[in-house]
Amino acid sequence: xxxxxxxxxxxxxxxxxxxxxxxxxxxxxxxxxxxxxxxxxxxxxxxxxxxxxxxxxxxxxxxxxxxxxxxxxxxxxxxxxxxxxxxxxxxxxxxxxxxxxxxxxxxxxxxxxxxxxxxxxxxxxxxxxxxxxxxxxxxxxxxxxxxxxxxxxxxxxxxxxxxxxxxxxxxxxxxxxxxxxxxxxxxxxxxxxxxxxxxxxxxxxxxxxxxxxxxxxxxxxxxxxxxxxxxxxxxxxxxxxxxxxxxxxxxxxxxxxxxxxxxxxxxxxxxxxxxxxxxxxxxxxxxxxxxxxxxxxxxxxxxxxxxxxxxxxxxxxxxxxxxxxxxxxxxxxxxxxxxxxxxxxxxxxxxxxxxxxxxxxxxxxxxxxxxxxxxxxxxxxxxxxxxxxxxxxxxxxxxxxxx
Amino acid sequence: xxxxxxxxxxxxxxxxxxxxxxxxxxxxxxxxxxxxxxxxxxxxxxxxxxxxxxxxxxxxxxxxxxxxxxxxxxxxxxxxxxxxxxxxxxxxxxxxxxxxxxxxxxxxxxxxxxxxxxxxxxxxxxxxxxxxxxxxxxxxxxxxxxxxxxxxxxxxxxxxxxxxxxxxxxxxxxxxxxxxxxxxxxxxxxxxxxxxxxxxxxxxxxxxxxxxxxxxxxxxxxxxxxxxxxxxxxxxxxxxxxxxxxxxxxxxxxxxxxxxxxxxxxxxxxxxxxxxxxxxxxxxxxxxxxxx
Numbered sequence: 001x002x003x004x005x006x007x008x009x010x011x012x013x014x015x016x017x018x019x020x021x022x023x024x025x026x027x028x029x030x031x032x033x034x035x036x037x038x039x040x041x042x043x044x045x046x047x048x049x050x051x052x053x054x055x056x057x058x059x060x061x062x063x064x065x066x067x068x069x070x071x072x073x074x075x076x077x078x079x080x081x082x083x084x085x086x087x088x089x090x091x092x093x094x095x096x097x098x099x100x101x102x103x104x105x106x107x108x109x110x111x112x113x114x115x116x117x118x119x120x121x122x123x124x125x126x127x128x129x130x131x132x133x134x135x136x137x138x139x140x141x142x143x144x145x146x147x148x149x150x151x152x153x154x155x156x157x158x159x160x161x162x163x164x165x166x167x168x169x170x171x172x173x174x175x176x177x178x179x180x181x182x183x184x185x186x187x188x189x190x191x192x193x194x195x196x197x198x199x200x201x202x203x204x205x206x207x208x209x210x211x212x213x214x215x216x217x218x219x220x221x222x223x224x225x226x227x228x229x230x231x232x233x234x235x236x237x238x239x240x241x242x243x244x245x246x247x248x249x250x251x252x253x254x255x256x257x258x259x260x261x262x263x264x265x266x267x268x269x270x271x272x273x274x275x276x277x278x279x280x281x282x283x284x285x286x287x288x289x290x291x292x293x294x295x296x297x298x299x300x301x302x303x304x305x306x307x308x309x310x311x312x313x314x315x316x317x318x319x320x321x322x323x324x325x326x327x328x329x330x331x332x333x334x335x336x337x338x339x340x341x342x343x344x345x346x347x348x349x350x351x352x353x354x355x356x357x358x359x360x361x362x363x364x365x366x367x368x369x370x371x372x373x374x375x376x377x378x379x380x381x382x383x384x385x386x387x388x389x390x391x392x393x394x395x396x397x398x399x400x401x402x403x
Numbered sequence: 404x405x406x407x408x409x410x411x412x413x414x415x416x417x418x419x420x421x422x423x424x425x426x427x428x429x430x431x432x433x434x435x436x437x438x439x440x441x442x443x444x445x446x447x448x449x450x451x452x453x454x455x456x457x458x459x460x461x462x463x464x465x466x467x468x469x470x471x472x473x474x475x476x477x478x479x480x481x482x483x484x485x486x487x488x489x490x491x492x493x494x495x496x497x498x499x500x501x502x503x504x505x506x507x508x509x510x511x512x513x514x515x516x517x518x519x520x521x522x523x524x525x526x527x528x529x530x531x532x533x534x535x536x537x538x539x540x541x542x543x544x545x546x547x548x549x550x551x552x553x554x555x556x557x558x559x560x561x562x563x564x565x566x567x568x569x570x571x572x573x574x575x576x577x578x579x580x581x582x583x584x585x586x587x588x589x590x591x592x593x594x595x596x597x598x599x600x601x602x603x604x605x606x607x608x609x610x611x612x613x614x615x616x617x618x619x620x621x622x623x624x625x626x627x628x629x630x631x632x633x634x635x636x637x638x639x640x641x642x643x644x645x646x647x648x649x650x651x652x653x654x655x656x657x658x659x660x661x662x663x664x665x666x667x668x669x670x671x672x673x674x675x676x677x678x679x680x681x682x683x684x685x686x687x688x689x690x691x692x693x694x695x
Binding site for chain 1: 432438486489490493495496497499500501503504505506507508510511512513514515516517518519619623627630631634638665666668669671672673675676679680683684685
């Protein structure tokens with residue numbers, strides 16, 4: 001009994017020299033994998049896992065605000081960028097379209113997460129900012145003849161201006177009162193746009209093509225290039241922003257407004273700033289959406305859209321950039337796929353049969369709201385941290401594996 | 404002058420519907436601090452049940468109403484048991500997300516079951532004829548809407564004031580822990596609250612359905628207006644919320660009559676934002692500032 005215990009994995013793994021300890025856990029025959037292990041060690045030596053095992057703490061403020069904290073993170077980030085550059089060539093047109101929508105929704109989700117997840121405010125009116133961004137850019141390009149990059153930035157800044165205005169009443173409101181105020185804003189924007197003849201009224205507007213100088217984005221692939229670059233830049237900007245003084249002020253306001261104020265955080269400034277930044281992201285997302293869909297109409301910027309944005313960050317994880325992207329990806333994909341659920345291989349015919357017997361067949365796409373609603377509730381009840389919570393738990397489990 | 408009075412009467416009638424929804428939301432908000440965004444869809448589903456009873460099973464109007472009330476109570480209680488009870492201390496945002504999720508589920512079910520068709524909702528009251536008092540026409544449906552909403556408010560008032568169950572609900576509202584210590588089954592009270600609120604909402608749904616047409620989107624706008632009215636009056640006071648909802652209905656109708664019909668729904672939310680800037684907790688409620 002005792003001898004078996006001595007030979008078991010756990011003590012053995014901890015007894016070996018520190019250099020390759022991680023990999024011994026997975027590969028018992030170290031000689032065979034030594035070259036790979038050495039390479040992985042170079043990457044892994046700097047990793048969080050390694051730091052955890054060797055009690056290697058952060059010693060410096062600048063270590064904490066680095067973009068890529070560890071070598072592993074750097075390698076993974078580079079790998080991710082390579083993937084983003086390669087995948088459009090592997091996907092068909094339709095899949096590129098889906099990825100474009102995911103990237104746009106990820107921008108919006110990051111923006112909303114800055115407001116809801118980091119600053120702790122509630123917004124049910126982001127469809128309004130989305131609409132403002134979309135209409136600003138398209139109107140500027142169609143009626144004003146402004147080039148695309150300028151129109152894109154202008155969409156962001158006009159939207160941010162409205163965000164600042166909406167941020168002002170939020171200084172005194174909280175909880176459901178803030179929810180209804182933002183919701184009212186969103187509804188009002190949609191109503192005004194749909195009655196505004198200059199903006200095409202109910203019929204909407206056709207969006208021109210995106211173009212930067214001589215480069216005109218005709219196909220989905222070229223759109224992907226523009227949309228994904230903007231998304232990447234804005235993601236990195238958001239990650240960096242959250243590590244600065246501004247980001248910490250926002251988090252302080254979320255955790256306790258009164259305490260933050262007592263510590264010298266200018267609540268008025270940072271709350272309105274959070275609204276403005278969030279609106280900026282959403283406005284840029286809306287502008288890109290207008291070009292990706294090539295047509296905008298006021299009816300599509302409804303309350304359901306605001307709820308979907310909120311669902312994205314709840315599902316992904318509040319207060320997390322990665323969570324926003326994951327949530328946006330999952331919900332966008334689900335939404336598109338569930339629209340055509342009757343074409344799914346096995347489930348489709350069964351559901352169609354059920355629909356014909358008990359429900360109505362033409363109402364079948366409504367199943368997407370049932371599923372998305374179910375996911376929202378399930379996440380709040382079972383996994384309040386969202387997909388990021390699942391990731392963190394998985395990571396912790398992996399790090400502490402034998403125990 | 405007659406035009407003005409007509410607008411007031413119309414505003415009061417639509418305000419009565421808003422007031423019922425506002426009451427339904429306030430009943431839940433006061434007991435559990437959950438702003439119930441699913442209220443409208445709950446009412447819509449209940450109204451669809453009444454419609455199906457009448458259209459498909461040939462039940463009489465009043466039979467359908469009674470069956471609908473039972474269904475609404477069960478639906479509200481079910482939502483509380485399935486969705487809110489398992490969530491432990493979800494916070495305001497979590498609660499909003501849960502009710503929004505419930506809203507989407509109910510909306511999806513209604514859309515799946517009844518499609519997007521617009522169905523007429525038959526009621527035994529006329530929408531056009533009615534009594535005329537010194538030149539002002541009060542149609543039968545407006546009259547009954549006003550009467551029913553006032554009656555429901557009276558019943559709720561009496562219920563909270565004079566019955567043991569109502570008193571228990573008030574106790575849970577004021578201090579759940581003390582109420583529990585006193586032997587009140589707080590969880591069952593919460594479930595009952597949801598049922599009661601759902602019934603109130605269902606009445607509103609059946610009053611709105613004849614004016615609008617019955618489809619899954621029917622209650623979206625009235626629910627938001629009802630909520631906005633409740634916020635206008637103050638979400639922590641039943642009479643305040645009802646008064647706010649009536650006020651909102653009148654303001655909206657006057658604006659629609661005199662200024663612009665197109666921007667009728669915009670003005671409601673504009674007014675809300677403006678008033679909340681001045682009185683952050685609503686018109687008829689004392690603002691309670693959170694301390695450290």
